[in-house]
Amino acid sequence: MKRIALHWKIIIGLFLGVIWALLSGFFGWSEFTINWIAPWGRIFINLLKLIAIPLVLFSIIGGIVGLGDPKNLGRMGVRTLLMYLLTTVVAVSLGLVIVNVVKPGVWMDTNVRTENRIAYELWAKQEGKTIHDKKRLLADPANKGLIDMVAERRGYDQDEAIQSRLKLAKDKRESRPLTFVEDMVPGNVFKAISDNGSMLKVIFFALFFGVGLLFVSDEKSSPVIQVINGLSEVFLKMVDLIMRGAPFFVFALMAGIVTEMAGDSPAKIFELFKGLTWYSLAVLFGLLLMAFVIYPSIMKFFVKRLTYKGFLKGISPAQMLAFSTSSSAATLPVTLECVEENLEVDPKVSSFVLPIGATVNMDGTSMYQAVAVVFLAQMHMIDLSFGQQLTIVLTATLASIGSAAIPSAGLVMLMIVLSSVGLNPAWIGIILPVDRILDMVRTVVNVTGDATVSCVIDELSNDAGTKS
Numbered sequence: 001m002k003r004i005a006l007h008w009k010i011i012i013g014l015f016l017g018v019i020w021a022l023l024s025g026f027f028g029w030s031e032f033t034i035n036w037i038a039p040w041g042r043i044f045i046n047l048l049k050l051i052a053i054p055l056v057l058f059s060i061i062g063g064i065v066g067l068g069d070p071k072n073l074g075r076m077g078v079r080t081l082l083m084y085l086l087t088t089v090v091a092v093s094l095g096l097v098i099v100n101v102v103k104p105g106v107w108m109d110t111n112v113r114t115e116n117r118i119a120y121e122l123w124a125k126q127e128g129k130t131i132h133d134k135k136r137l138l139a140d141p142a143n144k145g146l147i148d149m150v151a152e153r154r155g156y157d158q159d160e161a162i163q164s165r166l167k168l169a170k171d172k173r174e175s176r177p178l179t180f181v182e183d184m185v186p187g188n189v190f191k192a193i194s195d196n197g198s199m200l201k202v203i204f205f206a207l208f209f210g211v212g213l214l215f216v217s218d219e220k221s222s223p224v225i226q227v228i229n230g231l232s233e234v235f236l237k238m239v240d241l242i243m244r245g246a247p248f249f250v251f252a253l254m255a256g257i258v259t260e261m262a263g264d265s266p267a268k269i270f271e272l273f274k275g276l277t278w279y280s281l282a283v284l285f286g287l288l289l290m291a292f293v294i295y296p297s298i299m300k301f302f303v304k305r306l307t308y309k310g311f312l313k314g315i316s317p318a319q320m321l322a323f324s325t326s327s328s329a330a331t332l333p334v335t336l337e338c339v340e341e342n343l344e345v346d347p348k349v350s351s352f353v354l355p356i357g358a359t360v361n362m363d364g365t366s367m368y369q370a371v372a373v374v375f376l377a378q379m380h381m382i383d384l385s386f387g388q389q390l391t392i393v394l395t396a397t398l399a400s401i402g403s404a405a406i407p408s409a410g411l412v413m414l415m416i417v418l419s420s421v422g423l424n425p426a427w428i429g430i431i432l433p434v435d436r437i438l439d440m441v442r443t444v445v446n447v448t449g450d451a452t453v454s455c456v457i458d459e460l461s462n463d464a465g466t467k468s
């Protein structure tokens, strides 16, 4: 009998999970689903996360040692960072074009937008923020009644979820320009590797250790290298074993996610989505453009040996996983496996390019942040100037680099982008209802972007003969 490929099994699991959640909403089984099925999804994510740090550590060290010559490392490092930066800036710019053309925030009811605008002006006054455009609804006496009503009704009380997210981002907002670099260098390596949130620190240590190893005599370094390569293999094997259960785990994940969103009334999901339809469609459209136009063009230009269809087929298990876990970090082990085994990228390249990409290169996230900020401005009747839009390019790029590769990280960092152009960070609460769905899709784009760049770097290294 012909065996069904893993990615098909995962897709089937994914659909069955959604169907189960809808049925369980219909028949009132939500509690059963949340108690007995959803935990398997979280166990799956933990299994993948448990491998992420050791894998990043050993694969980066192994990758650097494999390059043999520090000069190759420098060349590959510069190319990788440039490609990552380029794809991110393209994504943000594309997002800005789409949101300025589609104008999803303008489709809303004018009365609601006027109230939003008043609330914004009240907030700016209270916080002492500058309003950059010309409108001043507060100054118009004709609006007095409306202003009183908005002031009373909105009262700036944010619900708990927003408060906790605000708290999370507070430290980040207070950071200085070099905090980002400062945070990258761990004061204690054991502490860094015991915290999944410290991926950049782990990468820094792995790069440094790998470079150190290159300068040690063969006699001393070869046993270390053998151990590291051996450990890398073991962790990859563990991923392989976990992935055999992926279809079931993905079923459980989807059942849990959808049930938690919808509770006992499946219609709620559609309701949530409806109010934010144009915004969600604009984000989804941009993400699809990245996946089906931008990446294929990059591949076509740089990588002749692969068709985009072949590329997508090879990377699809990682994409499915990105979709169901919403985490590039949890997906990383599988991305590595797909890129090396299905796309035949040299492990020396992929083990260097992908772990870094999972942490710093998030094209989907940066695009979504650009669309979200302008959408929120539009629905508050705020005209963003060209300068403010340029600021968005810069901060969305930095915010996506700083976003952890975990669910909802992009939403938390969005507050920084909002603040950078003088908007209210608490507005993330408005798009919160649809964020999980968009998070799933933007994580797919994040992972696809990393895989694309790894193919390009592999090709360039082949051409230049920099691989030993």
Ligand code: ASP
Residues within 6 Å of the ligand: 326, 327, 328, 329, 362, 364, 365, 403, 404, 405, 406, 407, 408, 409, 410, 411, 439, 442, 443, 446
């Ligand atoms: N979930 C995304 C990732 O892991 C990050 C985000 O946009 O929230 O790539």
